[in-house]
Structures are given as structure tokens and as C-alpha cells.
Amino acid sequence: MSVEGYLKKHAEALVKDVGIEAACALTGKSKATLGRYYSDQDEHGDRFMPVDVVAQLEAAARFPHVTAALADLRGITLSYSPEKRNATSGGVNHDVVTLAQRFAQLMAEYNIAIEDGKISPNEAKRLLRETLSLQEVLLTMKLNLEQGMS
Incomplete structure (x- = not known):
């Protein structure tokens, strides 16, 4: 899996962890916009979730999905509990x-x-x-x- 695909999968996990409706309310983004951030379709291949949106969602999530993915890509181990x-x-x-x-x-x-x-x-x-x-x-x-x- 490419780095881009890996990040998109974790962005999707983050949105699903929070719940799509709650994610929309927290970020002020529409379902379509959030969906584009983790879509694997070619036309959305260069779209990624902005850092401020990640921060808002991870504050509400049970696990920091995107942060953990970024750390993993750099070979860094995080401790979160x-x-x-x-x-x-x-x-x-x-x-x-x-x-x-x-x-x-x-x-x-x-x-x-x-x-x-x-x-x-x-x-x-x-x-x-x-x-x-x-x-x-x-x-x-x-x-x-x-x-x-x-």
C-alpha cells in the first residue's frame, strides 16, 4: 500500500471512530468533504485531511488514528492509553x-x-x-x- 493510501485508510478510520455525523458537526465539514479526504478514487488522490481537522477529530476519537499512522511511517512508536x-x-x-x-x-x-x-x-x-x-x-x-x- 502506498503512503497516500495508508494515510487515507487511517483518515477513514478516524472519521468512522468519531461517527460521520459527529465529525461533520465537530469540523464544520460536509459528509462529502470528509469522504473526499479518504476516498481512494483517482480524482481525490491528492486530497488529504487538513491537520486542524485531524486535531479536532482525534480529540473526540477513542484513538489518534492519523497521528499513529504518521508516527508509524517514520518508525516512531507512540504510547497511547x-x-x-x-x-x-x-x-x-x-x-x-x-x-x-x-x-x-x-x-x-x-x-x-x-x-x-x-x-x-x-x-x-x-x-x-x-x-x-x-x-x-x-x-x-x-x-x-x-x-x-x-
Whole structure:
């Protein structure tokens, strides 16, 4: 997938996360305009969501889809978890157990997805969700290990 296509897919995920009606209300943009930002049709290939629109939508979204995509393109790993802002950590031992559980869940989802020999878009979304969950656990573990070194 091209960089452009990758960004458009994440822009679409952002709009769908917020909801099209709510996205229109938040940004003052029409459904058609928002749709053009993530359309893969040739005539909209050079249209991308403006940064201010991304910021407005990500403030209302459950996840910063476009920001995460941009970071991913640069090889940067972000740590994002609104539920854990002031949560206490269970430590490295807890992280290892959680890591094993998340990995097992990822493998279970993969096993189900590959049964018919191909991974459907919905199956890919579930696998991506599990991969992101696994990444969050690894980041928490990394932070706990770094904290233990200081």
C-alpha cells in the first residue's frame, strides 16, 4: 500500500471512530468533504485531511488514528492509553503475564482468520486490534524496565 493510501485508510478510520455525523458537526465539514479526504478514487488522490481537522477529530476519537499512522511511517512508536493515565503499574512480572495473554489472543485470532486460507478485511481489523494491544503491553513493559534501571 502506498503512503497516500495508508494515510487515507487511517483518515477513514478516524472519521468512522468519531461517527460521520459527529465529525461533520465537530469540523464544520460536509459528509462529502470528509469522504473526499479518504476516498481512494483517482480524482481525490491528492486530497488529504487538513491537520486542524485531524486535531479536532482525534480529540473526540477513542484513538489518534492519523497521528499513529504518521508516527508509524517514520518508525516512531507512540504510547497511547487514556484509561491508564494515572493507573499504577503491576510491574514487570505482571507485564510478562499480560504479554503472554495478549500474544495468545493474537495467535487465536490469527488461527481463526487463516482457516479458509485468506484473511478478510474484518479479520485483518481484529488482528490489527490485537497487534496494537500487544504493542501497548510491550510499551508498558519497556517503561517499567526503564524505571527499574533508574
